[in-house]
Amino acid sequence: MTPRTARRRTAAALTLALAAALTACGEPDEPEGGTGGAAPGDSAGSDDPGVNTSPDQDRVRAEEVPEIAALVPEEIRERGTLEVVNSVGAVPPLNFYATDDETVIGSETDVAVLVGDVLGLDVSFSTVDWANIFVGLDSGQYDVGFSNITVTEERKEKYDFATYRLDSVAFETSVNADWTVEGPEDVAGRTIGVGSGTNQEQILVEWNEQNVEAGLDPVEIAYYANPTDYYLALGSGRLDAYLGPNPSAAYHARVSGETKVVGVFSGGGDALQGEIAATTRKDNGLVEALAAALNEVIDNGAYAEVLERWGLSDEALDASEINPPGLPRPEE
Structure with a gap:
């Protein structure tokens, strides 16, 4: 049909x-x-x-x-x-x-x-x-x-x-960023924004724990409830990336031309899609x-x-x- x-x-x-x-x-x-x-x-x-x-x-x-x-x-x-x-x-x-x-x-x-x-x-x-x-x-x-x-x-x-x-969840950065995220080690020592109480926060916290156990620099986790605020932070360089919904990140990057997606992962973490x-x-x-x-x-x-x-x-x-x-x- x-x-x-x-x-x-x-x-x-x-x-x-x-x-x-x-x-x-x-x-x-x-x-x-x-x-x-x-x-x-x-x-x-x-x-x-x-x-x-x-x-x-x-x-x-x-x-x-x-x-x-x-x-x-x-x-x-x-x-x-x-x-x-x-x-x-x-x-x-x-x-x-x-x-x-x-x-x-x-x-x-x-x-x-x-x-x-x-x-x-x-x-x-x-x-x-x-x-x-x-x-x-x-x-x-x-x-x-x-x-x-x-x-x-x-x-x-x-x-x-x-x-x-x-x-899927995604790391969104400034369009001028020159790095990508393939795993926990790539966010070590960086400032990453996230929404409080979300699965993205849980993933980021777990990644940070893995990094610290491996002797890498900790992630500085910054919490945001409003997209306007975290986009301003990305634009000013106060945030290295924001970890949020892949659909919203991809759409915003396409429309604004000011950001880009540098890593996409399962919302279930490493164990489950x-x-x-x-x-x-x-x-x-x-x-x-x-x-x-x-x-x-x-x-x-x-x-x-x-x-x-x-x-x-x-x-x-x-x-x-x-x-x-x-x-x-x-x-x-």
Whole structure:
């Protein structure tokens, strides 16, 4: 089946972000590999002339597949809508505000719309802060989260996952930097920025411990919650690099021309390739339909079109999996 492109406004029930989001997907007591955006209200990079960032999106679309739609729980089928929750960041291309500062667009919303198409459901988006994604899923207020959520073993106790993208983190530097990052030794003695409570912080701390044990100079870790601040620090030379979400780093480097990516790594660290997934309350019966819909759009090419549009082709999966191995618990 050939995917079609059509202009169709997705039903949106946007609520205000309840608090400033972290620079990556993770609360301080819940480190994880998924990386979302930063604080709402700063649309850094959203003026890329090569990408439509207006509220009127010519999204890649897909056709309904009845046999896959039949997998949707009866309650959701009768309602006719897929209630999707997300959290908005400042830096494209994940979930971010369009040029009207109201409509949420980005790669995550595009993938959710494709899934809704295959399932024969209209997609209704609700935008909340990061913690309330899980509160809403727990209560049944929302059916599924499409918000750069990483599969973790701890989360698998309460949620089901259907994967749709690799979870990668990246070191972003000034465009004039003359060094690259291939491993822990390359950041020894440097000042690296990171978001507090994120999986990126956990990776950087572990790397620093390895370096110190090996007799190398320690990393000076600098914490930032706002992309404007760490980009100013990169530009002034106060930071050697910032370790954050690969999608946001790659997009910003492409749009601004002031930075570049000098190293990309798994959000799961050395032991595991992290994966981003559609997230539902455990055993609510929806995950099989989500995975089947994702595999349909992977097979028909619509998924690849979406990732290419947002510059994320290097994070594509060959197939969606249900509840694959996730990032280990911090104590493991």
